[in-house]
Amino acid sequence: MKSSSARRLIAAVLCLFVASGLTACSSPAAESGTKVTLGFSAWPGWFPWQVAQEQGFFAKNGVNVELKYFDSYTDSLNALATGAIDANSQTLNDTLASVSGGAQQKIVLVNDNSTGNDKIIAAEGIVSVADLRGKKVAVEQGTVDHYLLLLALAEAKLTEKDIELVPLATDAAAAAFAAGQVDAVGAFAPFTSVALERPGSRAVANSAEFPGAIPDHLVFTAEFVKDHPTEVQGLVNTWFETVKWIRDNKGPATDIMAKRGGVTADEYRTYDAGTTIFTRQQNLDAFTPGTTPSHLNYQAGKIIDFMLATGLVKERPILDGLLDDRFVKAVPE
Known part of the structure; x- marks a missing residue:
């Protein structure tokens, strides 16, 4: 990241x-x-x-x-x-x-x-970070996109306990999301391109929101x-x-x-x-x-x-x- x-x-x-x-x-x-x-x-x-x-x-x-x-x-x-x-x-x-x-x-x-190349990307139907409650979110634990996820959750008045965290290396996390195995992913470019190959997916948060x-x-x-x-x-x-x-x-x-x-x-x-x-x-x-x-x-x-x-x-x-x-x-x- x-x-x-x-x-x-x-x-x-x-x-x-x-x-x-x-x-x-x-x-x-x-x-x-x-x-x-x-x-x-x-x-x-x-x-x-x-x-x-x-x-x-x-x-x-x-x-x-x-x-x-x-x-x-x-x-x-x-x-x-x-x-x-x-x-x-x-x-x-x-x-x-x-x-x-x-x-x-x-x-x-x-x-x-x-300034935007770190993203939280979610499946179709999930339009905000608040919608991640109860959802499976893949991210590489302890790295910066995990941090971005926590920042975004906090802003939405949620914590990590409100989601099901799926710990995966960033490349594997993006691939898992693209394959429909999880509901959202925290990733950085160029792995964001892999994640966004999933039809209907969209970024619900990105690093530009946290200057x-x-x-x-x-x-x-x-x-x-x-x-x-x-x-x-x-x-x-x-x-x-x-x-x-x-x-x-x-x-x-x-x-x-x-x-x-x-x-x-x-x-x-x-x-x-x-x-x-x-x-x-x-x-x-x-x-x-x-x-x-x-x-x-x-x-x-x-x-x-x-x-x-x-x-x-x-x-x-x-x-x-x-x-x-x-x-x-x-x-x-």
Whole structure:
């Protein structure tokens, strides 16, 4: 789930000196000897990593990247939490769940916000979330669409106890709904396309109704950030160069991302409005402490409150150092 950014072409790799807090520019570097294993899964805001690989932007920015695609988003979360990979593409909600379980992680980049590509899709005759009472709803437990479902139920004055939750991986949940085995499903693009193949189906809630609730990030283990800041910077630089290339080469970029998502280019274009790619400035604004849903510290607090209230976590995690904006700040404007 989900649940990208747009901007700058970078010609140099920035070297970050953690101890002094200073940055210095170097000439374009050869690919680093330290390999970064980067995980991502099926979400439009993360498919630009596939573009970065195919266009050679990792090497151009001096980073040696092993890009690892996970068919199961949950598997990618577990891989980062256990140190099997160095970095992962994941939501704020799921990062907080990992941190509450003791994982040491750092968010270094906001890829995007989900603005409609996470949906609660229901069968014909179900016209609102309130109509889900007593119905079978498939969703991947503990992930962001489970969170979206709980938010939507709460707004309709319902709880999870008012439905029959069917726990399934997102791809299986969408397939089960399309086959008529459940009454509704919580899913993210591109799996929403599978779910909507069911005749008469419709979205009764989506992430656009909960602004800022589902931001998506590049998340590293804290140890890797401490030991390899230059590689982290190279990956952040790569991101902004990639999304600029996508903006300037929309057709070829869409073909690459659609292929990775297993959909047609035309179908992939329907996801554009539902995933808002963050610019560098939007990243800086999000990392700045504030009191609105656009600020990550505020959104993290709201998510934790909800997770505590629903029993998804048992105690409030310590978030000191989780949000690390050094690398976005070091990207040239």
